[in-house]
Amino acid sequence: MSHKVMHICLSSGWGGLEMYPSRIIPELEHQGWEVHGMALAGSRVADSLRAAGVTPLTVASRGQALLATVRILSYLRRHHIQVLHCHKSSDLRLAALLKSLRPGLRLFFTEHMGVTRPKKGLYHRWAYGKLSRLFSISEATRARNLKAFALPPERIQRLYLGIDPAPYAAGDDSQALRGELGTPQGALLIGLPGRLTPGKGQDLWLEALARLAERAPALPWHAAMIGGLTASEGSDEAYVAELEAKVTALGLNERVSFAGFRSDLPRLLGTLDIVCIPSTNEAFGLTVIEAMAAGRPVIGADSGAIPELLDSEVGRLAAPDDPDAWARQLEALASDPGLRQRLGKAAAERVLRDFTLSAHVAALCTAYTISMESA
CATH class of the missing domain: 3.40.50.2000 (Glycogen Phosphorylase B;)
Known part of the structure; x- marks a missing residue:
């Protein structure tokens, strides 16, 4: 029995x-x-x-x-x-x-x-x-x-x-899927998956993206915020409205899209070039290891448990209250495809070993x- x-x-x-x-x-x-x-x-x-x-x-x-x-x-x-x-x-x-x-x-x-x-x-x-x-x-x-x-x-x-790494390893980097997220042909796709609630860091991330645009004006990129937009999907609707207003105030309407809730996150992660997890105090960071399993380079907040999952071999860390630090890390990864590939490969191997x-x-x-x- x-x-x-x-x-x-x-x-x-x-x-x-x-x-x-x-x-x-x-x-x-x-x-x-x-x-x-x-x-x-x-x-x-x-x-x-x-x-x-x-x-x-x-x-x-x-x-x-x-x-x-x-x-x-x-x-x-x-x-x-x-x-x-x-x-x-x-x-x-x-x-x-x-x-x-x-x-x-x-x-x-x-x-x-x-x-x-x-x-x-x-x-x-x-x-x-x-x-x-x-x-x-x-x-x-x-x-x-x-x-x-x-x-x-x-x-x-x-x-x-x-996690079960198999669905993430399958991935999907098709242009059609990138297009669903509003990504122009040839542009780098930066993603932030997670609930849209205070503490998850989307507001800081938008500040960092605005500074990335200032630091590297010729760099082609698009950013997608992936997460439900309503309370029934686990998000804070007042905070969502604040983020939408901030996108407009920062002049990012053409470069940032709200993807909404996606049931195909393992597939979606595979199409991102860089994944950002700017949460201020994650107890673990499940989304971090999901992105790692998809072979994506991750920039995570240097707080909570995220540093236990990410080190310089598999990703990058930035202070959760420093948009300039995030912009620098984004620029470094965005301008170096070889580095992104090395980090992503090592990240996927670490998930298989430890998570x-x-x-x-x-x-x-x-x-x-x-x-x-x-x-």
């Missing part, structure tokens, strides 16, 4: 945290685990679990989940589920209660966001004290977690995220198994 795990994500939002359970389900199953899920009824998380082949146990709200404790315990017993894995701190109220009532459960939590304040009060000591392991998705977040939680260091494990989904899930399964064996 295969081991069984339930992933709990009672979130009504939609971002990397919410996408994570469905993203790893196929690999978990490939590595011999039977996966169950729990989500809010009508949420995109629930829909994503179904799309991954898992029919989730659903509740109307987090409050209703607490009231449904007996029903949830019955489900766990009926399906012989040994492991619970949570992804939002608010879900730990339920998970810790379930473990209190059924001590044999093994409880895990992935800290996706990076804590900003201590969590050492009585409640936090009780809830987080039930954990077999707290996963930090970078060294930067692990350092913060070691300070924030009243847990011994051995129970706070750094576990980098991973694959199969390796991530294998480490996850090892942690699950060790916890059960030590029960």
Whole structure:
């Protein structure tokens, strides 16, 4: 009989945290685990679990989940589920209660966001004290977690995220796809993929592009901002309006396009000549390794976890508050095709070595198994 795990994500939002359970389900199953899920009824998380082949146990709200404790315990017993894995701190109220009532459960939590304040009060000591392991998705977040939680260091494990590199390696540098992004024939294509929200750095990036135009007026380039434009797509509509106004104010209307949400990001990344990730404080930087897997040279913000992913062998870093530094890095890469090719090749090789989904899930399964064996 295969081991069984339930992933709990009672979130009504939609971002990397919410996408994570469905993203790893196929690999978990490939590595011999039977996966169950729990989500809010009508949420995109629930829909994503179904799309991954898992029919989730659903509740109307987090409050209703607490009231449904007996029903949830019955489900766990009926399906012989040994492991619970949570992804939002608010879900730990339920998970810790379930473990209190059924001590044999093994409880895990992935800290996706990076804590900003201590969590050492009585409640936090009780809830987080039930954990077999707290996963930090970078060294930067692990350092913060070691300070924030009243847990011994051995129970706070750094576990980098991973991707399946195959769809990104396929790429697509067709002129037709470049044309969809408004790129003139022969122009260099610079892209910034990600949610359009404050903190992702699109405003600084636009300043850098304006300075690039001043520094190298003869350089032919086009820039595409790739990400949903509406709240339902995870973006901040007021911020989007600010960015649109800034494009006009900087005189970049002919050189910057808003690509909107794209479901074909692996294919799209392959057509970019340079990828920019100017986020001010990424807990990991999944888009960074996606671009690396596509063999693209990446300029990333020298903050958060991004420096753990990028070094001078595979990309470039620039201060997240210095548009001149970004303009200099853009000019250096834009004017040197050989450098772009070398960085992109080394970046793709690093993903294969350090950031694959199969390796991530294998480490996850090892942690699950060790916890059960030590029960």
